[in-house]
Amino acid sequence: MKTTLLAAALLVTALPVLADDWLEVGHERQVYDNDAPDADTSYVGGSWTQDRQVVYGELSQYRRFNSRDVQTLVGGYAPLTRSGQLHAEGSFSNKPDIKARSQIYAGWYQVLPGGWTVEPG
Numbered sequence: 001m002k003t004t005l006l007a008a009a010l011l012v013t014a015l016p017v018l019a020d021d022w023l024e025v026g027h028e029r030q031v032y033d034n035d036a037p038d039a040d041t042s043y044v045g046g047s048w049t050q051d052r053q054v055v056y057g058e059l060s061q062y063r064r065f066n067s068r069d070v071q072t073l074v075g076g077y078a079p080l081t082r083s084g085q086l087h088a089e090g091s092f093s094n095k096p097d098i099k100a101r102s103q104i105y106a107g108w109y110q111v112l113p114g115g116w117t118v119e120p121g
Helices: 004-012
Strands: 020-031 040-051 052-066 065-080 084-093 103-113
Touching: none
Parallel strands: none
Antiparallel strands: 020 040, 040 052, 052 065, 065 084, 084 103
């Protein structure tokens, strides 16, 4: 899986990145007390913006105890009104030992006066 994450990171970094777009590659290690096994998370994620439409995704690998899960997440924002956007997201994990097998989310992202936002979902 490390090879897959490295290849994805190299591929995405080779693409042109615009001002509103982002790319993140990371690794997190959690060290526990009382002889509990450590946990690791490695990920590569990014976002692409065109006008007010946003598409984002992430590929993650989780290791905890003797289990490894790989999760793929894809989501986006689509403007439907002048100050509101539909937000949809879905993820899939190869096995449900650590993360859920699949998840979906839908919400409405609304810009309010004074710079506040709300997103019931």
